[in-house]
Amino acid sequence: MWQKIISIINEHEKFVITSHINPDCDALGSELALATHLRAMGKSVLIMNSDPVPPNYWFIDRKNKAKRFHKNSKHLRKLDEAEVIIVVDASGGWERIGRVGQKLSESKAIKICIDHHPDPVDFVDVAVVDTDAAAAAELIYSLLVEMGATFTPHMAQALYTGIMTDTGGFRFPKTSPRTHQITAELLTHGADPLFIYKQIYEQSSAVRLRLKGHVLSSIETAADGQIAYYSLDQKTFKEHNIEFGQLNGFAGLGQEIKGVRVTIYCVEASPNRVKISLRTDGSVSINQLAIEYGGGGHPSAAGASAEGQVDEVIVELVKKVTYLLTETKTETTSP
Numbered sequence: 001m002w003q004k005i006i007s008i009i010n011e012h013e014k015f016v017i018t019s020h021i022n023p024d025c026d027a028l029g030s031e032l033a034l035a036t037h038l039r040a041m042g043k044s045v046l047i048m049n050s051d052p053v054p055p056n057y058w059f060i061d062r063k064n065k066a067k068r069f070h071k072n073s074k075h076l077r078k079l080d081e082a083e084v085i086i087v088v089d090a091s092g093g094w095e096r097i098g099r100v101g102q103k104l105s106e107s108k109a110i111k112i113c114i115d116h117h118p119d120p121v122d123f124v125d126v127a128v129v130d131t132d133a134a135a136a137a138e139l140i141y142s143l144l145v146e147m148g149a150t151f152t153p154h155m156a157q158a159l160y161t162g163i164m165t166d167t168g169g170f171r172f173p174k175t176s177p178r179t180h181q182i183t184a185e186l187l188t189h190g191a192d193p194l195f196i197y198k199q200i201y202e203q204s205s206a207v208r209l210r211l212k213g214h215v216l217s218s219i220e221t222a223a224d225g226q227i228a229y230y231s232l233d234q235k236t237f238k239e240h241n242i243e244f245g246q247l248n249g250f251a252g253l254g255q256e257i258k259g260v261r262v263t264i265y266c267v268e269a270s271p272n273r274v275k276i277s278l279r280t281d282g283s284v285s286i287n288q289l290a291i292e293y294g295g296g297g298h299p300s301a302a303g304a305s306a307e308g309q310v311d312e313v314i315v316e317l318v319k320k321v322t323y324l325l326t327e328t329k330t331e332t333t334s335p
């Protein structure tokens with residue numbers, strides 16, 4: 001499974017590692033662990049993303065190794081020099097990578113994709129995709145094991161964080177015996193679960209927690225309680241003194257309601273642009289719906305960005321999901 005990628009790594013010196021726009025902990029953890037090992041092998045490695053590391057994730061990148069792409073001569077030259085480009089935790093095309101993807105798509109370097117999303121990989125030369133993996137970090141872990149890497153506590157911490165967050169704290173459907181075997185190994189290499197848990201789940205500001213309260217009290221249901229839906233407009237979150245970038249973590253709230261199969265969460269990203277997040281209990285797939293809106297993701301967690309007014313987009317989505325649920329009524333609910 002890894003032989004081709006390992007040969008390419010062994011035979012080249014200059015690497016660029018990248019991932020999707022708005023990098024999450026799986027994207028960053030995968031990038032950082034892989035980069036650390038490649039550097040230990042003596043390779044030159046640049047982690048270059050379109051967006052910066054969000055402040056709440058700085059703890060896994062204390063040395064500021066994941067760079068935000070700027071169209072300056074230094075960055076452009078470094079990207080031009082790359083012999084190998086490795087995309088982690090993203091597939092579907094260069095547009096998922098954002099501005100830096102646009103630049104990398106023109107590169108003559110060998111392009112590799114390591115991912116767990118069920119999207120096309122025809123934009124790269126070599127791909128290892130395993131949609132059964134709960135996180136890209138699981139795949140990076142097995143690549144590193146295959147390469148005989150020495151896991152530093154920092155690498156273990158980064159990969160553990162990626163797996164913990166992408167599995168929603170070890171509960172999403174892809175959480176497997178392998179997931180736990182890998183995290184057990186990461187614990188022996190120095191990952192600290194309590195520290196990581198606190199960094200991820202207990203850093204809310206009081207204002208953000210109050211906004212969450214507002215979101216919770218605005219939840220509506222449809223389709224006999226099988227759909228939960230709610231939205232946030234700019235006026236509301238600005239009144240709460242919250243930035244758009246701090247609104248992560250609200251997408252799954254509707255799933256806490258008994259009987260809810262699908263949660264629809266929409267945020268007014270800018271006037272006439274709506275960020276859509278979809279979650280399900282695993283009994284129905286919603287990534288196709290996200291693709292319809294130009295997005296993508298997993299069967300039980302997907303997203304997109306649509307043009308339009310937030311109120312209108314959410315009404316349309318409730319209709320579409322209601323239709324989807326009538327269509328899949330006969331399907332049995334499997335985990």
Ligand SMILES: [Mn+2]
Pocket residue numbers: 026027089116134135136166
């Ligand atoms: Mn992921």
